[in-house]
Amino acid sequence: MKKLYLAMVIAAIMLVLSACSNEGSATESSDSSGESAAPGEGSEKVGFIFVGTKDDYGYNQAAYDGSVAVEEAFPDMEILRSENVPETAEAERVMEEMIRNGAKVIFPTSYGHLEPAMNVAERHPDVAFFHQGGLKNAENLGTYFGNIWQAAYLSGVAAGSVSESGNLGYVVSFPIPQVLLNVNAFTLGAQSVNPDATTTVAFTGSWCDPGQQASSVNSLAEQGVDVISQHQDCTKTVIETADRLDIKSVGYHADASTLAPETWVTGAIWNWGDLFVDMTTTAIEGNFKGSEYDGIYRGGLSEGVVELAPFGNQVPDDVKTLVEEEKAAIESGEFHPFAGPIKSQNGDVKIEEGVTPTTDELEAVDYFVEGVIGNISE
Amino acid sequence: MIIEVLTGAIIAGTSVLYATTGELISERAGVINLGTEGSMVSGAMAAFAATAWSGSPWIGLAFGAIAGLLISLIHAFLVIDRKANQLATGLTIMFFGLGLSAFFGRSLVDKQINGFESIDIPLLSQIPFVGRILFTHDVLTYLSYLLVPAVWFFLFRTKWGIILRGAGENEQVVYAYGKSPKLVRYLAVMAGGLLAGVGGAQLSTAFTHTWIEGMTQGRGIIAVALVIFASWLPFRAMLGAYLFGGAYALQLALQGRGVDISQFLLFMLPYVLTLVAMFIVERKQRNMMPLGLKDVFEGGGN
Numbered sequence: 121m122k123k124l125y126l127a128m129v130i131a132a133i134m135l136v137l138s139a140c141s142n143e144g145s146a147t148e149s150s151d152s153s154g155e156s157a158a159p160g161e162g163s164e165k166v167g168f169i170f171v172g173t174k175d176d177y178g179y180n181q182a183a184y185d186g187s188v189a190v191e192e193a194f195p196d197m198e199i200l201r202s203e204n205v206p207e208t209a210e211a212e213r214v215m216e217e218m219i220r221n222g223a224k225v226i227f228p229t230s231y232g233h234l235e236p237a238m239n240v241a242e243r244h245p246d247v248a249f250f251h252q253g254g255l256k257n258a259e260n261l262g263t264y265f266g267n268i269w270q271a272a273y274l275s276g277v278a279a280g281s282v283s284e285s286g287n288l289g290y291v292v293s294f295p296i297p298q299v300l301l302n303v304n305a306f307t308l309g310a311q312s313v314n315p316d317a318t319t320t321v322a323f324t325g326s327w328c329d330p331g332q333q334a335s336s337v338n339s340l341a342e343q344g345v346d347v348i349s350q351h352q353d354c355t356k357t358v359i360e361t362a363d364r365l366d367i368k369s370v371g372y373h374a375d376a377s378t379l380a381p382e383t384w385v386t387g388a389i390w391n392w393g394d395l396f397v398d399m400t401t402t403a404i405e406g407n408f409k410g411s412e413y414d415g416i417y418r419g420g421l422s423e424g425v426v427e428l429a430p431f432g433n434q435v436p437d438d439v440k441t442l443v444e445e446e447k448a449a450i451e452s453g454e455f456h457p458f459a460g461p462i463k464s465q466n467g468d469v470k471i472e473e474g475v476t477p478t479t480d481e482l483e484a485v486d487y488f489v490e491g492v493i494g495n496i497s498e
Numbered sequence: 499m500i501i502e503v504l505t506g507a508i509i510a511g512t513s514v515l516y517a518t519t520g521e522l523i524s525e526r527a528g529v530i531n532l533g534t535e536g537s538m539v540s541g542a543m544a545a546f547a548a549t550a551w552s553g554s555p556w557i558g559l560a561f562g563a564i565a566g567l568l569i570s571l572i573h574a575f576l577v578i579d580r581k582a583n584q585l586a587t588g589l590t591i592m593f594f595g596l597g598l599s600a601f602f603g604r605s606l607v608d609k610q611i612n613g614f615e616s617i618d619i620p621l622l623s624q625i626p627f628v629g630r631i632l633f634t635h636d637v638l639t640y641l642s643y644l645l646v647p648a649v650w651f652f653l654f655r656t657k658w659g660i661i662l663r664g665a666g667e668n669e670q671v672v673y674a675y676g677k678s679p680k681l682v683r684y685l686a687v688m689a690g691g692l693l694a695g696v697g698g699a700q701l702s703t704a705f706t707h708t709w710i711e712g713m714t715q716g717r718g719i720i721a722v723a724l725v726i727f728a729s730w731l732p733f734r735a736m737l738g739a740y741l742f743g744g745a746y747a748l749q750l751a752l753q754g755r756g757v758d759i760s761q762f763l764l765f766m767l768p769y770v771l772t773l774v775a776m777f778i779v780e781r782k783q784r785n786m787m788p789l790g791l792k793d794v795f796e797g798g799g800n
Contacts, residue, residue: 335506356608493756
């Protein structure tokens with residue numbers, strides 16, 4: 121029996137951790153021949169690494185579309201892409217390979233690519249790195265992300281308007297701040313049109329497990345939810361399953377309106393193209409250091425980094441108009457979705473009346489707002 | 499809420515049930531196949547691909563079953579003919595299946611298919627309580643209801659069942675019937691792979707209508723654990739698969755009602771339940787285990 125248990129434990133561990141390989145395969149340390157060029161200056165190749173596949177109607181598709189925009193903006197530039205790069209030392213290997221091939225601008229696009237990228241960045245001071253979603257930076261590595269919660273708020277306005285029951289659902293991965301922020305924004309948006317609206321949260325414990333996603337949609341449907349949003353890496357299953365149950369859905373990361381034109385409401389999506397082009401330009405012109413991209417960059421609706429996806433066929437015109445008005449108000453800064461008072465689930469005032477939280481404060485959120493049904497483990 | 503959890507148990511448990519039943523047949527003949535995960539994920543990919551191209555989920559199902567079978571055939575060859583270690587080979591086959599399906603499934607991720615839809619069975623689905631739970635599913639779920647008694651009948655009430663079990667317990671039985679134990683084992687492993695492929699097909703073309711690499715997420719490994727939990731008995735395997743699916747559903751139902759427990763505990767629930775069940779029944783099982791498997795687990799190595 122022992123052997124079987126051992127083998128199964130090994131199997132489980134290997135499966136879960138996919139490849140928790142030993143630390144960086146000590147690549148030839150930097151030969152930085154003299155302090156020369158600025159990071160990325162004059163690069164003729166740009167490298168992108170993705171944690172998943174390019175057409176997942178989700179996180180990776182959004183990033184991939186950004187790489188296509190760079191390709192179109194620089195016809196002479198060679199674009200190196202690598203998909204399904206795990207968040208391990210393997211990512212270091214892939215980035216080293218790209219650098220050997222002449223890339224001096226690298227986009228590691230998954231959160232877990234940060235540590236490998238930091239290691240590679242240290243060895244190659246002449247290469248500029250733009251990491252997606254990180255909270256750390258280095259001399260030649262900047263991170264970027266977007267205030268997608270602004271678009272989540274707007275999709276909440278739309279969802280709250282088209283919901284008949286006022287019971288909304290949200291399929292999410294883990295209780296991390298990014299997720300909580302989106303759920304809260306979505307709920308506040310829905311409550312702006314229907315004060316009694318609630319959002320029931322289903323945690324899947326995974327970024328992309330279609331089985332768990334389908335089960336979550338079924339479960340939410342049983343609980344009387346009639347519009348479902350999501351915070352998952354791959355978004356197709358939730359949208360299609362909801363469609364088969366005749367439940368409306370809200371997308372995330374990328375426009376998936378074609379999957380279910382009748383039940384699709386809208387979605388909070390990324391528009392990385394313009395930002396990627398601008399970051400690439402900055403780097404190859406030698407202006408990385410001192411630019412807004414050499415630290416921690418955050419863009420929102422007004423910068424065009426996040427957007428609202430096209431509306432579905434069944435969304436009434438007055439709802440579209442309302443959402444567009446709210447969008448204009450957020451872009452101009454005259455309205456902030458998280459302007460106090462904001463109460464948590466148990467009624468505690470988390471943001472005082474008259475206070476507008478900073479982005480840093482928002483990204484440290486550790487509570488659900490009033491009207492969210494679901495639990496955060498403490 | 500009880501109806502919701504039990505319905506959810508069947509929805510989430512059916513793909514695992516197919517894989518578990520397949521593994522059970524294979525182990526009854528003395529071959530443990532950790533490559534079930536590989537068969538399952540390959541079946542999911544092949545079924546999705548064939549459904550996307552042909553427009554028919556039935557053609558998809560056939561391809562899924564064949565893909566699962568072919569993957570298991572490699573395992574059969576290595577452990578039966580080449581006498582390779584069953585556990586090590588199974589792990590290799592698992593990763594082979596995961597890699598192969600990811601590679602060939604590259605262009606399928608964004609495809610939409612017309613897969614198996616849920617069909618409420620007339621009259622039966624109207625029965626209070628039970629009707630909702632049992633008779634509002636896709637056709638592969640209904641077939642799985644028939645599969646389990648069929649496998650039980652085959653194993654314990656037919657001559658071929660005795661021969662198959664003989665291959666796992668005592669080869670003399672097989673020789674007495676004038677058959678080759680090697681052939682019987684081959685057939686059993688292939689049947690196991692085929693059913694794992696069907697389980698994968700159910701996951702991709704009926705349950706989720708989705709293909710994405712690695713989408714089985716360890717369900718094939720769970721199937722191997724459930725066979726032990728089930729003491730190599732088909733109806734208990736069914737119970738085990740639904741227990742696993744039910745834990746999924748229970749977790750979601752509790753979350754949705756705002757029950758105050760950590761969702762990290764909830765995420766573990768299916769696995770914890772399976773583990774606990776295995777601990778409870780482990781003692782008895784040493785006697786239930788096909789003799790041929792004891793060699794694999796306790797030393798012999800092949």
